[in-house]
Amino acid sequence: MSAPSATPLLAIRGLRASYGKVEALKGVDLVIKPGEIVTLIGANGAGKSTLMMTIFGKPRARAGQIEFDGRDITGAATHDIARMRIAQSPEGRRIFPRMSVAENLQMGADATNSNDADRTVSLERVLTLFPRLKERMTQRGGTLSGGEQQMLAIGRALMSRPRLLMLDEPSLGLAPLIARQIFDAIRILNREDGLTVLVVEQNANHALRLAHRGYVMVNGLITLSGTGTELLARPEIRAAYLEGGRKT
Amino acid sequence: MGPDVAAPAPNQQPAMRGPGIAFILKKSFISAFVALILFSLMIGIRTLPSESGQLTYITRFPQLAAMVAIVFGGSIIVELLRQWWGPVDTLRIVPPQVQTGLGIARRLLAPMLLIFTFLVPVIFYDQRYILDLAILVLTYVMLGWGLNVVVGLAGLLDLGYVAFYAVGAYSYALLATTFGLGFWECLPLAGLLAACWGVMLGFPVLRLRGDYLAIVTLAFGEIIRLVIINWQSLTGGPNGISGIPRPTFFGIPLTPGENGLAAKLGIDFSPTHRIVFLFYVILALALLTNWVTIRLRRLPIGRAWEALREDEVACRALGINTTTTKLTAFATGAMFGGFAGAFFATRQGFISPESFTFQESALVLAIVVLGGMGSQLGVALSALAMIGGFELFRGFDQYRMLVFGIAMVLLMIWRPRGLIGHRAPSVFLEQSRAISSDLVKEGHG
Ligand SMILES: Nc1ncnc2c1ncn2[C@@H]1O[C@H](COP(=O)(O)OP(=O)(O)O)[C@@H](O)[C@H]1O
Ligand SMILES: [Mg+2]
Numbered sequence: 001m002s003a004p005s006a007t008p009l010l011a012i013r014g015l016r017a018s019y020g021k022v023e024a025l026k027g028v029d030l031v032i033k034p035g036e037i038v039t040l041i042g043a044n045g046a047g048k049s050t051l052m053m054t055i056f057g058k059p060r061a062r063a064g065q066i067e068f069d070g071r072d073i074t075g076a077a078t079h080d081i082a083r084m085r086i087a088q089s090p091e092g093r094r095i096f097p098r099m100s101v102a103e104n105l106q107m108g109a110d111a112t113n114s115n116d117a118d119r120t121v122s123l124e125r126v127l128t129l130f131p132r133l134k135e136r137m138t139q140r141g142g143t144l145s146g147g148e149q150q151m152l153a154i155g156r157a158l159m160s161r162p163r164l165l166m167l168d169e170p171s172l173g174l175a176p177l178i179a180r181q182i183f184d185a186i187r188i189l190n191r192e193d194g195l196t197v198l199v200v201e202q203n204a205n206h207a208l209r210l211a212h213r214g215y216v217m218v219n220g221l222i223t224l225s226g227t228g229t230e231l232l233a234r235p236e237i238r239a240a241y242l243e244g245g246r247k248t
Numbered sequence: 249m250g251p252d253v254a255a256p257a258p259n260q261q262p263a264m265r266g267p268g269i270a271f272i273l274k275k276s277f278i279s280a281f282v283a284l285i286l287f288s289l290m291i292g293i294r295t296l297p298s299e300s301g302q303l304t305y306i307t308r309f310p311q312l313a314a315m316v317a318i319v320f321g322g323s324i325i326v327e328l329l330r331q332w333w334g335p336v337d338t339l340r341i342v343p344p345q346v347q348t349g350l351g352i353a354r355r356l357l358a359p360m361l362l363i364f365t366f367l368v369p370v371i372f373y374d375q376r377y378i379l380d381l382a383i384l385v386l387t388y389v390m391l392g393w394g395l396n397v398v399v400g401l402a403g404l405l406d407l408g409y410v411a412f413y414a415v416g417a418y419s420y421a422l423l424a425t426t427f428g429l430g431f432w433e434c435l436p437l438a439g440l441l442a443a444c445w446g447v448m449l450g451f452p453v454l455r456l457r458g459d460y461l462a463i464v465t466l467a468f469g470e471i472i473r474l475v476i477i478n479w480q481s482l483t484g485g486p487n488g489i490s491g492i493p494r495p496t497f498f499g500i501p502l503t504p505g506e507n508g509l510a511a512k513l514g515i516d517f518s519p520t521h522r523i524v525f526l527f528y529v530i531l532a533l534a535l536l537t538n539w540v541t542i543r544l545r546r547l548p549i550g551r552a553w554e555a556l557r558e559d560e561v562a563c564r565a566l567g568i569n570t571t572t573t574k575l576t577a578f579a580t581g582a583m584f585g586g587f588a589g590a591f592f593a594t595r596q597g598f599i600s601p602e603s604f605t606f607q608e609s610a611l612v613l614a615i616v617v618l619g620g621m622g623s624q625l626g627v628a629l630s631a632l633a634m635i636g637g638f639e640l641f642r643g644f645d646q647y648r649m650l651v652f653g654i655a656m657v658l659l660m661i662w663r664p665r666g667l668i669g670h671r672a673p674s675v676f677l678e679q680s681r682a683i684s685s686d687l688v689k690e691g692h693g
Pocket of ligand 2: 045048049050091168
């Protein structure tokens with residue numbers, strides 16, 4: 001695990017966020033360095049998705065600070081954050097079902113106003129990464145299989161040429177073999193393109209093997225962090241997230 | 249392919265035949281029961297003033313029973329019809345030759361229709377009635393295309409579209425009668441003002457979706473109408489505005505006198521000239537609407553509208569600015585409504601609040617929904633069918649609405665997604681791919 005120890009790409013300090021009166025993040029600290037794959041694991045309802053969405057500006061941070069590449073982005077508008085080239089593939093994939101695969105991919109590039117040349121380059125990259133999408137460019141998104149939809153969701157996020165890619169439960173509802181393909185693609189993106197990735201997962205085993213470092217979230221707080229191998233070795237992690245047990 | 253988990257495909261219904269008799273009977277019983285509850289007070293009991301002046305009631309159980317029986321029987325028929333046709337998505341076994349034939353016919357339909365429309369004033373030059381009807385149809389085609397941007401593309405249910413039609417009409421009428429401006433100067437102003445109102449409606453409803461949005465837009469339409477009725481000093485209230493100038497041929501009036509267009513061209517004056525001119529004006533305006541919409545659909549903003557209709561959360565996750573996306577959709581749709589309103593004012597020469605009731609909004613919305621929510625050709629066809637059909641059934645008098653309603657119900661059963669329900673892609677890769685996808689679509693709807 002040779003994560004470069006440069007200045008962090010993303011630094012989160014004391015982040016709090018809530019839905020009405022329900023506090024979902026209760027002071028989260030998290031750091032992602034350039035070129036790292038970081039995973040965030042935790043049970044259902046721990047606040048993982050909320051953290052990802054708060055980084056993206058909605059819900060707004062109640063307290064704390066989010067810094068991206070040295071710039072404070074706390075409270076910035078979602079579309080401005082996207083323009084700093086942070087991209088996300090949201091939970092449940094959320095591709096556009098009636099639009100074609102090609103249109104779905106274009107949507108990913110639209111928000112960042114990328115020019116035609118950039119679009120062509122990113123499209124090329126997405127299609128070499130997921131050749132299956134190439135055969136289905138004119139097919140409607142809703143007619144894809146679950147695995148293909150996940151590839152499309154990641155591809156769509158990649159179209160904006162992100163510096164930080166955030167994936168919310170990319171293996172959700174996928175057969176193990178397909179989930180492996182998705183994780184392989186993330187590994188390739190990280191190794192070949194130097195892409196920094198934050199992967200939110202319930203599938204801790206896969207995620208911790210993939211990631212350089214991991215964070216464990218329980219009820220809106222980070223309770224543990226360490227390298228992937230360290231966390232995998234810890235008995236409490238094994239008990240809670242690996243051997244079927246699902247404890248909060 | 250591997251042991252992949254099949255994704256839920258929202259738009260792809262499995263091709264199965266309809267359920268059995270038990271299901272139909274159950275459904276019909278439920279419909280009949282609802283009818284019984286609804287009609288028990290509406291039909292079953294009737295209040296009458298008695299001789300002493302007090303209110304009494306009589307019961308009308310036979311009528312009630314008849315009504316419920318009709319609902320029951322009708323429900324069975326509708327269900328059977330639905331099974332007989334099958335939903336539009338079912339794979340029908342059609343020989344490939346017929347399929348390609350249909351494909352060609354479909355591709356030729358739009359150009360043929362356009363050519364025919366251009367020739368309408370030539371073919372029907374002597375038939376004033378048909379020319380007037382054609383102008384009316386084109387006005388609704390334009391309104392339909394305008395509303396299509398908001399409802400069909402952006403998926404924002406707008407029940408108050410007539411407000412922008414009214415703003416356009418009154419803008420032109422007031423600018424022309426008070427400042428003496430001509431139609432062509434006022435047209436962009438009317439569009440601009442309507443677009444401003446579109447943004448003004450857009451702001452408060454940014455967070456609303458579906459039913460809530462529909463209610464607020466409905467109210468907005470009514471508010472505009474009530475303001476027009478009550479602001480007597482400006483709008484003339486219920487009396488409306490008359491003496492609105494007719495359009496000129498770029499400054500040359502279409503009148504009989506010395507300066508008229510006919511005299512300048514050295515031909516005999518005929519009142520039909522103006523009708524023909526109006527016909528081509530609205531045709532040009534409608535085609536402009538269509539062209540702009542088609543162009544916008546291929547740009548990021550148009551794609552964002554469609555994405556917004558599909559999934560707003562996903563749009564936000566991609567960093568699409570949903571606020572500007574919604575506001576531009578409202579503004580663009582409103583602008584076209586404003587253009588159409590200005591045209592309406594100059595054609596009528598007289599406007600009053602009566603022309604801008606909720607019925608108009610409902611009619612335009614029906615045109616868009618029937619046309620297939622987003623399909624330009626579908627909207628044009630359904631405007632033709634609705635407005636033309638309405639005229640066709642003029643002889644039926646009070647049954648007109650009934651015939652109309654039945655026709656619409658049948659159409660929605662036969663084609664639940666509207667006349668032209670499939671969506672044409674806006675991103676093209678290579679010609680060959682685009683065509684092959686078209687063929688695929690012929691297959692599954
Ligand atoms: N839109 C929402 N409105 C209200 N509460 C929410 C909303 N989304 C999530 N929550 C609550 O916030 C907490 C964290 O949820 P979430 O971030 O989705 O967890 P995770 O992704 O780890 O499963 C949960 O208690 C959940 O019920
Ligand atoms: Mg989640």
